[in-house]
Amino acid sequence: MCCRRLAALLVIAMAVVGSCLAGQVDWSSSAFSIHQRSDGTPLDGSFAFELGGFADGFVPSSDNTDQWAAHWQAAQRAFYNPTTQIFAGSFVMETNAAPFDTSGQGYIWGLSLDHPGEWFLITSPVWKWPAVGGANPPVAWTVQNSVSTVVGEIDRDGDPYFLRTGAVSVSNPIPWVTPTAWRGSHFSLAQIAAGTADWLADPDGDGLTNLDEMGAGTDPLVPDHRSIYTVSASAGNALQVTVDKVPNHVLDYVVEMSDDLVTWRNAMADLEVITESANRLVVRDRLPLSTSYRRFFRTTVVLSE
Numbered sequence: 001m002c003c004r005r006l007a008a009l010l011v012i013a014m015a016v017v018g019s020c021l022a023g024q025v026d027w028s029s030s031a032f033s034i035h036q037r038s039d040g041t042p043l044d045g046s047f048a049f050e051l052g053g054f055a056d057g058f059v060p061s062s063d064n065t066d067q068w069a070a071h072w073q074a075a076q077r078a079f080y081n082p083t084t085q086i087f088a089g090s091f092v093m094e095t096n097a098a099p100f101d102t103s104g105q106g107y108i109w110g111l112s113l114d115h116p117g118e119w120f121l122i123t124s125p126v127w128k129w130p131a132v133g134g135a136n137p138p139v140a141w142t143v144q145n146s147v148s149t150v151v152g153e154i155d156r157d158g159d160p161y162f163l164r165t166g167a168v169s170v171s172n173p174i175p176w177v178t179p180t181a182w183r184g185s186h187f188s189l190a191q192i193a194a195g196t197a198d199w200l201a202d203p204d205g206d207g208l209t210n211l212d213e214m215g216a217g218t219d220p221l222v223p224d225h226r227s228i229y230t231v232s233a234s235a236g237n238a239l240q241v242t243v244d245k246v247p248n249h250v251l252d253y254v255v256e257m258s259d260d261l262v263t264w265r266n267a268m269a270d271l272e273v274i275t276e277s278a279n280r281l282v283v284r285d286r287l288p289l290s291t292s293y294r295r296f297f298r299t300t301v302v303l304s305e
């Protein structure tokens with residue numbers, strides 16, 4: 001994995017927003033269970049699991065795995081933790097637009113860039129998306145309570161394994177845009193060789209580096225600008241930064257805070273992640289607004305591949 005960082009923008013502002021109720025899906029495997037690839041080797045930290053649904057009425061099966069990526073819409077991604085042997089996430093509903101309508105079918109899809117021939121997909125007839133803003137308690141979609149294993153295997157008593165991915169064709173398209181694929185889709189081989197596609201280059205001169213452009217979903221060869229963040233004050237009167245992510249890209253968005261524009265930090269002691277989904281990252285200052293100190297925030301995009 002390589003990582004590159006770039007400070008995208010500095011922001012400070014304040015406004016007032018209200019809190020709202022929301023439907024929530026808590027989804028996970030079981031901790032300290034045996035999770036394996038199809039050949040029996042333990043899952044490693046390259047495996048990510050995504051909560052999501054398939055658009056256009058597409059119904060996935062083990063016979064049409066080559067078409068899954070074209071229809072997949074992720075709600076949230078959670079990486080497998082080989083130490084605690086679990087993946088887990090909490091997703092607060094952001095929309096009930098299809099395929100996330102209340103009759104839409106929810107799925108959990110596991111895959112890895114390092115092991116492209118190993119997938120896992122489960123669902124259950126009762127996994128229907130909660131209503132946005134609904135006041136019902138969170139629903140729990142777990143490997144344990146899934147009913148349909150489309151690809152992979154589950155052994156619910158955990159012995160000799162709890163979850164096993166299944167073997168699929170390595171030529172299947174994946175639902176993720178890697179940095180290499182993004183660069184290849186926007187630049188010619190000659191441009192890549194000439195350095196025009198370098199991550200810190202700005203060939204269209206719009207002030208956004210190529211890395212910024214990928215993180216904002218803009219065209220690296222057309223001058224344009226899209227602000228990917230908003231700053232507000234939370235109900236508890238603390239500064240809150242919301243980042244609009246480009247979904248399905250293999251990169252991370254990080255919000256950092258500074259008192260002096262010199263030292264930047266994103267420690268949990270200072271910043272609380274309110275929610276992170278495929279589309280959005282919301283981070284909040286743990287201290288309330290005050291006239292006795294200054295706060296600056298910046299959003300950075302981090303490549304990982």
Ligand SMILES: [Ca+2]
Nearest residue numbers: 202204206208
């Ligand atoms: Ca640019």
Ligand SMILES: [Ca+2]
Nearest residue numbers: 219220222224
């Ligand atoms: Ca541009």
